[in-house]
Amino acid sequence: MKPGYYGNWGGAFVPEILHETFRQLNAVFAEAQADPSFWQQYVDLMASYSCRPTPLTLAENLTRRFGGAQIYIKREDLNHTGAHKANNVMGQGLLVRRMGKTRVIAETGAGQHGVATATMAAKFGLACTIYMGEEDVQRQRPNVFWMEKLGATVVPVTSGSRTLKDAINEAFRDWVANMDSTHYVMGTVCGPHPFPAMVAWFQKIIGEETRRQILAAHGRLPARVYACVGGGSNAMGIFQGFMADEEVELVGVEAGGKGLTTGQHAARLTAEEAGNHPAGTPGVAQGYKTMFLQDSDGQMKDTHSVAAGLDYIGVSPMLADLWEGGRVRMAAATDAEVMEALQLTMASEGIIPALESAHAFVQAFREAGELPPEAAIVINQSGRGDKDIFTIAHAFKDPSWQAFIRAKGEEYAKEPAS
Amino acid sequence: MKPGYYGNWGGAFVPEILHETFRQLNAVFAEAQADPSFWQQYVDLMASYSCRPTPLTLAENLTRRFGGAQIYIKREDLNHTGAHKANNVMGQGLLVRRMGKTRVIAETGAGQHGVATATMAAKFGLACTIYMGEEDVQRQRPNVFWMEKLGATVVPVTSGSRTLKDAINEAFRDWVANMDSTHYVMGTVCGPHPFPAMVAWFQKIIGEETRRQILAAHGRLPARVYACVGGGSNAMGIFQGFMADEEVELVGVEAGGKGLTTGQHAARLTAEEAGNHPAGTPGVAQGYKTMFLQDSDGQMKDTHSVAAGLDYIGVSPMLADLWEGGRVRMAAATDAEVMEALQLTMASEGIIPALESAHAFVQAFREAGELPPEAAIVINQSGRGDKDIFTIAHAFKDPSWQAFIRAKGEEYAKEPAS
């Protein structure tokens, strides 16, 4: 197989101007992989700066409620900056140091990857520019505020659908102009090789911890592992811990948006019914080959999800391969199901999953009851939901929240910048 | 000394109707303290549900900037729910289980203790009512939203100054009516005995971890340990790890608000100038004896701080004693200094302290340069600041934030509850 390919998927469809940059990146990444002290440095950094290992929490109340498998939650929400994104970003930060670059750029959708990158840049003393679709800038203003306070420049991207995919394009445009000084911190297991391999490598820390933890807590491997799939980094992160354990079923959950038949979703691999084709078709964009949501000409479609972090046209080439080969089963959760699972999880366990993560909860809740109590399942809680307050309070149509925002708005209208 | 007293301070000034409740609470607490398996159960819970031990992070950039002591940050912000409040609350939750009560109540100022209590109640399957000053309900709407989603009832308190102290009074009023079913989860090391002892006992987990961690990381004890002081729980938590180490100076930092001479602050123990009297005077209120901000009649004053969690009239009787005895040095940081330290910490380290915690950073920054590089200092970062976005963005007068809020407000004005 060609390097950078996973079955039929992957590759590095990169403009010539970046050829050397990628050569260097591949070399530094290979060096890091070959150097055990690098991994140790990474683990130490994540232990002292974030809070790895993150816990594995037994959800007793949810387990009781569904009356089936023991439900365990892997707590990536407890990472510094609130999501698994920190793992990848801090890892790439160490590579940036090795390369001696002085600036990083990144795309962001939900804002989590942007906040994580801005955080890493502050810690590592790097200049930082974050590209973010204008629509997402509107949706995720708190994250923009923090990125700026962390010292990053946030550039609203006004092209295309003004969301994540356009931010990626814009980041590439910056990169082709500034690659000598600048590293592009790709936020998920997508993009041209070696990004999927690199991001997956850093994220495998989730799965390695989880495997140890579930064996210690439950005494045996879990029956199933659930993770939401935007680009696929948290999913690949946890799945890698169980890849060789054939008895562990790996389940990825995509954004079903308003429903798979509505066209307003971001489910690339999940077929509406067993036996049907999924909505995604093979394509090449943003530097790699995978299953994209595109029209018959190859133009990318608009996607929709209540979770900005899942609202993306492509999916990891690694997951496309694992899905094609049957190792990973794909499912989808709709916006409405997600809000329900979120509410249930908050009230039952005192845990607030990110909207993205709540997709994995939906599917786990559907299936937990089918399994016997001796079985365990693990849900990867990729992030915490309190960052999503504007979206969640909006989605719940909370009247006190709306009144609060109106009053604040009126206050600012009266004395702007007071 | 009488039980429940720390030097001249403390006690249990409790209405007769609660006498039995306190007897039971003292008994259960004593039982728990005598039972080593209880502490283990607590440590295990905090490890699997929160992410203890929380890391100790070396702040390399800040250290370089101030050119003195190595600056270490204890990361209580990485706790589940975002602050040290979780330690106390989960511990009291275990006591509630022992007592067989089915409902908890709590006061909250900043909202962090309320969110933590609502979280614990969800996890432990308890009914939950949170009392919160009406003014704080306005200031901290996001926290109110989460408390409600976690299943708690939030009662806005309209009496008095409509802030933390009034919420405490109101919680007591609930308790004297419902003590058979209900436990009052006091949020800090204040209130009648055994609350200070109990909260301090649970919070000492911070100091025990920190002592181990700094010895491992730095090879010797820190020269100074800094913690902000509202009620004093995070301070007592970390200080207990070093109480016997006389060479370690313990520094508590109070809310200097608009300045110690303005009357708009919450500094009870810090004198405006060395040799002067502090603004607090001995008093008895809310069930205990300490240094209160009160007038010459004994009526409590209004306090002010940009940090809701420090905006309180009293202070832990334990800290009053340690201050009186010279073991703990007290200092104050003004609102303006706090915003500056916050900005610096974000941009230098990628870490966002809570407004409360940022007070400790101010004092540490003032003093770090005085110490040699072989020395280490530890700052207790009691919580994370992203919960404070409304206050912080407001204080920074961020125009994009204001525009965002105005636009959202207008959207809700157009189609309410849409």
Next chain:
Amino acid sequence: MTLAQEIKQARQDREILLMTHLVLGYPSFEVNREVIARMVEAGVDIIELQIPFSEPVADGPVILRANQEAIDRGVKVRQCLEFAAEMTDRHRIPFLFMTYYNILFKYGVEAFLQKSKESGIRGLIIPDLPPEEGEEYLTACRRLELAPIQIFAPTSTEARMKKLAGHGGGFIYCVARRGVTGTQTSFDQDFDRYIDRCRRATEFPLAVGFGISNRRDVDLLRGKADIAVIGSATIRLVEAQGAAAVSEFIAGLR
């Protein structure tokens, strides 16, 4: 005669005594003056003068608000002491202070009690001062022959009641139920058993408070308690109908 003796004597003539309550300076000392005059005239036996405190934890919404408004209007402890002296001078019936401990503590416990004594006050009710915390207070009360009125609660055990009574003076204030001042109490079998327990624990007369607002409530206490305490009810009445309404209200209670 001690306050306890005086109460016992009064009980010879009346099946139940009435103790009323008001918050000093609320809505004003002038209104207090008129209300007190009408109470005394209508036959009230004892009056509790509450010195306002900013943190009245044992009080319900009505008294709480009265405390706060009085403080907001600038009422000072010194004024309360002077007003008490004026009242004890003008009226024969016993007057008590009710307040929270910080008012005494801040003034100086000894000094405050000395001043109370000089003002003609007969006893004090301090709901947040259990005897364990009240050594200085109890000693000074005894020395000054002020009654340190103790409180029983439905949750108090027999041993506890005995202990409290041992420190007490004047009468025992029996909190009728769980909760704060100002809401309705149901005087049921449980209540009767509770009052029996109180009786067995002490020789002091028993006052019963919390939620008494009409003649029916007072009637239910006849033969059980020695003193019926009317608290929030008069404050509500004065707020709604003014001081003049007090006469008829009190007259109607017995």
Next chain:
Amino acid sequence: MTLAQEIKQARQDREILLMTHLVLGYPSFEVNREVIARMVEAGVDIIELQIPFSEPVADGPVILRANQEAIDRGVKVRQCLEFAAEMTDRHRIPFLFMTYYNILFKYGVEAFLQKSKESGIRGLIIPDLPPEEGEEYLTACRRLELAPIQIFAPTSTEARMKKLAGHGGGFIYCVARRGVTGTQTSFDQDFDRYIDRCRRATEFPLAVGFGISNRRDVDLLRGKADIAVIGSATIRLVEAQGAAAVSEFIAGLR
């Protein structure tokens, strides 16, 4: 004659050739038609027809927007192929397709190239398809005698340039600088050294693009490059002044 031979021949007559660019369907095929006619009339030597793609990563703001508006207005790949056939039929000069790989991939690489050939297209520029990923494409181009135009960049090493040239056809598109299309390039000493390196690596004629917008730019390329590429500049011109302005603009370049 191969495209490379044809270009070399044309260079015998002219010191520098001009290649222009437009986005198909932007603002409309009608305007494209008029612009192309004027370009040919004004003496343009080669025209690059960009088939719009939703994710044009290598393009700057002007061309990016043109791509998107064309797609928003419903431009289809099929129409672009038909339009190309019409143009190659009407005009003598060589036409190229410029687009991103997904357009070919989704159509079927072989089928797309077959169709391009049938439409009279002479070569293709696919900026996101390095030779390592382009085996099928390169093989089919060779079989169909379509020029798979390769791109050199200032960052390309000598070895890399040689390798690229080995896969190339028609000419080499030398990206003048880091960055995307549409912004100014400074043609300085570094640039001269870069072009020297390009020359040494290949026999193919050299086209230089990125940011060329006036006669001065073209003059600076004389004696260095074989072809000056004008991209965003004409799109901007047509947007501002309409298709008619193209004639004078092109005439003024040389």
